[in-house]
Amino acid sequence: MQRRMTLWAWLGIAVAVVWTLLPIYWFLKMSLLTPDEIARFPPPLVPLDPTPAAYFNIFGFDYQVTPELVRRASGQAGQIINGLINSLIVSIVVTAITMLVVVPLAYVFARLDFRFKQALLITILLSVALPPVSTLIPFYALYVQLGLAGTLFGLIVVTLTITIPFVTWMLIGYLRNLPPVERLARVDGYSRLETLVFIVIPLARSGIAVAAVIAFLFAWNEYTYALVLVNGTPANTLATALSGFLFQHPEPSHLAAALVVSILPPVLVAYFLQRHIAEMNLVDPIR
Amino acid sequence: MAGIRLDHLKKSFGAFTAVQDLDLDVTDGEFLVLLGPSGCGKTTTLNCIAGLETPSAGRILFDGRDVTSDPPHSRNIAMVFQSALLYPHMTAAANIEASLRRSDLAPEERRRRIDDAVSMLEIGDLLDKLPSEMSGGQRQRVATAKAIVRQPTAFLLDEPLSALDAALRMTLRAEIVNLQKRLGSTTVFVTHDQVEAMTMGDRIAVMNGGRLEQIGTPSEIYERPRSLFVAGFVGSPPMNLIRGEVADGVFAAGELRVPLAAAPGPVTLGVRPQHLHVRAEGGLPCAIFALERLGRETVLIVEDRARNRLRLLVEAEFEGRVGDPLDVAPDPARCLLFDDASGLIHAPAN
Amino acid sequence: MAGQVTSTGRTSELSNLQFALLMALPVLLFLVLVVAYPLGYALWMSFQQIVFFGGYRTNFVGLANYATMLGDDKFWWSIWVTVRFTVESVLLAMAIGLALALLLNRPMRRPGLIRTIIMLPWCVSLYGTGIMFSYLATGQTGFATAIAFFFGADRPVSFVNRQWVIEVLAIGNAWNMAPLVAFFLLANLKTIPTRLYDLAAIDRMSPLETFWNVTLPPLRFTLFVFTCITTVLSMKLFDFIFVLSGGGPGTASAVMTYQIYKISFRDLNLGYGAAQSFVLLFLIVGSTMTLYALWGRREAAR
Numbered sequence: 056m057q058r059r060m061t062l063w064a065w066l067g068i069a070v071a072v073v074w075t076l077l078p079i080y081w082f083l084k085m086s087l088l089t090p091d092e093i094a095r096f097p098p099p100l101v102p103l104d105p106t107p108a109a110y111f112n113i114f115g116f117d118y119q120v121t122p123e124l125v126r127r128a129s130g131q132a133g134q135i136i137n138g139l140i141n142s143l144i145v146s147i148v149v150t151a152i153t154m155l156v157v158v159p160l161a162y163v164f165a166r167l168d169f170r171f172k173q174a175l176l177i178t179i180l181l182s183v184a185l186p187p188v189s190t191l192i193p194f195y196a197l198y199v200q201l202g203l204a205g206t207l208f209g210l211i212v213v214t215l216t217i218t219i220p221f222v223t224w225m226l227i228g229y230l231r232n233l234p235p236v237e238r239l240a241r242v243d244g245y246s247r248l249e250t251l252v253f254i255v256i257p258l259a260r261s262g263i264a265v266a267a268v269i270a271f272l273f274a275w276n277e278y279t280y281a282l283v284l285v286n287g288t289p290a291n292t293l294a295t296a297l298s299g300f301l302f303q304h305p306e307p308s309h310l311a312a313a314l315v316v317s318i319l320p321p322v323l324v325a326y327f328l329q330r331h332i333a334e335m336n337l338v339d340p341i342r
Numbered sequence: 343m344a345g346i347r348l349d350h351l352k353k354s355f356g357a358f359t360a361v362q363d364l365d366l367d368v369t370d371g372e373f374l375v376l377l378g379p380s381g382c383g384k385t386t387t388l389n390c391i392a393g394l395e396t397p398s399a400g401r402i403l404f405d406g407r408d409v410t411s412d413p414p415h416s417r418n419i420a421m422v423f424q425s426a427l428l429y430p431h432m433t434a435a436a437n438i439e440a441s442l443r444r445s446d447l448a449p450e451e452r453r454r455r456i457d458d459a460v461s462m463l464e465i466g467d468l469l470d471k472l473p474s475e476m477s478g479g480q481r482q483r484v485a486t487a488k489a490i491v492r493q494p495t496a497f498l499l500d501e502p503l504s505a506l507d508a509a510l511r512m513t514l515r516a517e518i519v520n521l522q523k524r525l526g527s528t529t530v531f532v533t534h535d536q537v538e539a540m541t542m543g544d545r546i547a548v549m550n551g552g553r554l555e556q557i558g559t560p561s562e563i564y565e566r567p568r569s570l571f572v573a574g575f576v577g578s579p580p581m582n583l584i585r586g587e588v589a590d591g592v593f594a595a596g597e598l599r600v601p602l603a604a605a606p607g608p609v610t611l612g613v614r615p616q617h618l619h620v621r622a623e624g625g626l627p628c629a630i631f632a633l634e635r636l637g638r639e640t641v642l643i644v645e646d647r648a649r650n651r652l653r654l655l656v657e658a659e660f661e662g663r664v665g666d667p668l669d670v671a672p673d674p675a676r677c678l679l680f681d682d683a684s685g686l687i688h689a690p691a692n
Numbered sequence: 693m694a695g696q697v698t699s700t701g702r703t704s705e706l707s708n709l710q711f712a713l714l715m716a717l718p719v720l721l722f723l724v725l726v727v728a729y730p731l732g733y734a735l736w737m738s739f740q741q742i743v744f745f746g747g748y749r750t751n752f753v754g755l756a757n758y759a760t761m762l763g764d765d766k767f768w769w770s771i772w773v774t775v776r777f778t779v780e781s782v783l784l785a786m787a788i789g790l791a792l793a794l795l796l797n798r799p800m801r802r803p804g805l806i807r808t809i810i811m812l813p814w815c816v817s818l819y820g821t822g823i824m825f826s827y828l829a830t831g832q833t834g835f836a837t838a839i840a841f842f843f844g845a846d847r848p849v850s851f852v853n854r855q856w857v858i859e860v861l862a863i864g865n866a867w868n869m870a871p872l873v874a875f876f877l878l879a880n881l882k883t884i885p886t887r888l889y890d891l892a893a894i895d896r897m898s899p900l901e902t903f904w905n906v907t908l909p910p911l912r913f914t915l916f917v918f919t920c921i922t923t924v925l926s927m928k929l930f931d932f933i934f935v936l937s938g939g940g941p942g943t944a945s946a947v948m949t950y951q952i953y954k955i956s957f958r959d960l961n962l963g964y965g966a967a968q969s970f971v972l973l974f975l976i977v978g979s980t981m982t983l984y985a986l987w988g989r990r991e992a993a994r
């Protein structure tokens with residue numbers, strides 16, 4: 056009985072791992088295929104002759120497969136490199152501003168009682184529910200007038216409207232569960248701001264780190280606004296550069312390689328997130 | 343060191359009144375215990391003294407100086423919070439030092455005070471540890487050291503022992519009292535545990551529903567509780583309270599008769615378990631409900647025919663089994679009488 | 693009395709409200725600006741007819757845009773597609789999330805590695821998920837085709853068709869959302885005392901009864917909250933669908949967000965798009981409030 060149970064558990068874990076990794080594997084495989092393998096029908100289950108050529112090509116390098124055969128650099132390489140740099144800039148700036156703004160905001164919502172708190176909290180939760188397509192047109196119209204369309208600055212401002220409410224919500228739940236150190240701090244003569252800076256922030260550093268990682272992920276993965284506001288301009292991000300591949304179908308292995316590159320940062324943070332994500336309480340603020 | 347005076351203190355949160363019209367004097371060097379059930383306003387009162395809450399009305403005076411609107415640190419108080427709260431991310435040493443960060447002491451003086459506190463509480467080997475690496479008792483000692491380095495006007499302690507196990511609580515009880523007497527510092531200690539209150543306090547202030555029920559020395563509170571609430575709350579095992587009526591100099595409740603010289607009318611009779619005795623016959627007929635053997639003595643719980651339960655203290659060797667019939671009778675000279683409205687109306691002269 | 697207290701003057705400390713305003717006001721102002729402005733602008737547009745060709749101009753048309761919707765088959769179709777997609781996504785994400793949480797709650801070797809793998813999909817972008825699932829489900833490049841040929845079939849197996857495209861979308865969406873659900877449910881599962889399972893064993897409960905009486909009760913409020921979150925996320929989802937199916941084949945997967953995008957940016961009928969986006973917002977808020985009224989209120993009272 057006991058042994059059968061563990062067998063089922065292992066089977067369950069195997070199914071879960073396959074379910075999770077299959078889509079990623081399928082693309083990893085595609086990125087390693089040669090052009091004729093990709094053209095082959097039916098699609099192979101495993102790469103028979105894996106080659107990293109696509110990864111060189113998308114960054115603008117030729118790849119010598121055999122002395123006679125060279126796989127040429129992708130014509131989109133400029134777009135990809137430019138998008139990668141822009142995505143990094145946008146994500147880092149958005150993360151920095153988000154954290155600067157969200158930590159005090161979440162702190163006062165989590166730890167202090169004041170008038171209008173409930174109404175303001177509901178406003179924040181509601182703005183998480185706002186569909187980007189609804190606000191796209193007004194932003195587009197505004198940006199065209201202000202000359203912000205096709206600029207990184209404009210994209211950063213819009214992306215902040217996504218990260219700030221969601222990350223605030225997450226941090227409120229986390230900060231609520233800290234011990235009541237404020238009273239101790241008041242007796243010790245810390246001012247409100249000192250309490251936040253010297254006591255609460257160091258105490259909450261793991262939660263704040265998770266929040267920062269999530270802000271980065273949201274910014275890195277943002278596509279809808281980028282599609283309308285910066286696609287086809289010098290301010291394009293990795294996401295828009297990638298979808299350029301998709302609709303032009305140049306070489307699937309290039310698309311696959313670029314996608315794998317784009318999910319590398321998320322893969323790196325997944326290990327960190329799985330340990331800490333549950334500390335971010337999404338349920339508490341609703342209760 | 344200083345005396346603390348609360349003058350018509352009132353604190354309400356929205357529609358809820360936590361403390362109403364409280365007058366209280368804590369004399370210099372006194373250990374005062376604020377005792378009451380949860381929600382009675384004792385912690386709110388302490389927070390007002392500390393400056394963590396602003397009173398809705400009334401004044402707080404330290405040695406005659408009005409500190410009602412001073413922030414906590416300028417009142418020079420030290421506070422130990424529930425379950426000995428410390429900054430979780432700081433070592434013991436950093437926690438203790440944080441107490442002195444707003445003082446303008448010379449570095450040597452700082453050093454000396456910290457060293458004194460560390461040696462007094464024997465926490466030298468804890469200084470580099472985080473609160474999460476300490477036991478409950480160790481945290482308690484560090485929190486106390488953090489409090490005394492400030493050499494405060496008053497120590498305020500908010501149920502500091504409530505999260506600890508019974509044995510440790512007993513050890514620390516004595517340590518805190520010993521320390522307080524050595525330092526001679528004015529102390530206000532909040533607890534809901536009447537044993538803690540009786541054993542530690544020079545005086546006890548019993549609170550209920552935001553009001554002060556009674557203030558006095560432990561023996562005053564125990565011997566002459568001023569209200570039914572205090573009578574029932576203080577003492578372990580608790581006082582027996584029997585509702586009945588006085589007529590013609592006799593208290594009558596069911597089959598119980600006690601000769602008492604008091605004005606006629608409905609009253610509640612209170613008698614401590616040690617003043618209720620087993621009789622061969624002629625008392626209130628009861629049956630044994632349970633026996634609690636404490637070693638030094640035995641608590642006997644009996645039930646009369648109307649299923650009212652009474653507790654009495656008998657000798658350790660008392661023989662009896664659940665269900666055995668016996669008669670009990672109170673010592674008339676040690677009975678208290680309470681009126682529902684006005685509280686204590688009859689007490690034995692002593 | 694109260695006046696007397698305040699008249700002595702608070703020396704240096706700020707009140708809660710003052711500090712809260714100081715910390716939060718700049719941010720809230722920014723949020724109000726960047727949320728209220730687009731909403732207000734969209735509301736204004738929804739009452740206009742906006743013409744680009746032959747010079748940009750706007751005409752006030754009142755509720756005409758909203759009236760047009762009533763007779764617009766594509767609009768009603770997009771509502772139906774949205775509802776179908778949302779219901780399937782939420783059910784799948786919650787079921788898979790719960791299953792993953794139960795699995796992860798068992799003792800296992802290398803828990804960190806397994807948890808990292810399970811966490812991965814949530815970290816992958818929605819457009820990335822869209823690209824991956826389109827290749828995975830299409831006949832020419834799909835996994836099903838590869839498997840089918842492995843077992844001797846000779847025709848491609850494709851799921852991106854009128855019949856199944858919604859299901860493909862829902863599965864991809866659930867693939868992305870389930871880890872988040874799983875990790876929060878897992879945190880709840882860890883708080884169940886193991887003694888309760890011993891008690892259930894003593895009472896000879898079957899595994900199903902144990903699940904129902906021991907495991908499920910502490911999860912219920914979290915399940916409600918995440919049902920709301922996944923509902924909102926699915927209804928406002930755009931990029932994933934845009935990349936995976938582009939609303940097609942035909943209009944088979946033209947959810948409301950896609951329809952609004954198409955009306956606004958392809959047909960350039962901005963007023964009509966704005967009006968529809970208000971209907972979508974109303975649906976999102978309405979469905980979460982309905983969930984709360986039917987389910988959440990009971991759970992919160994527990």
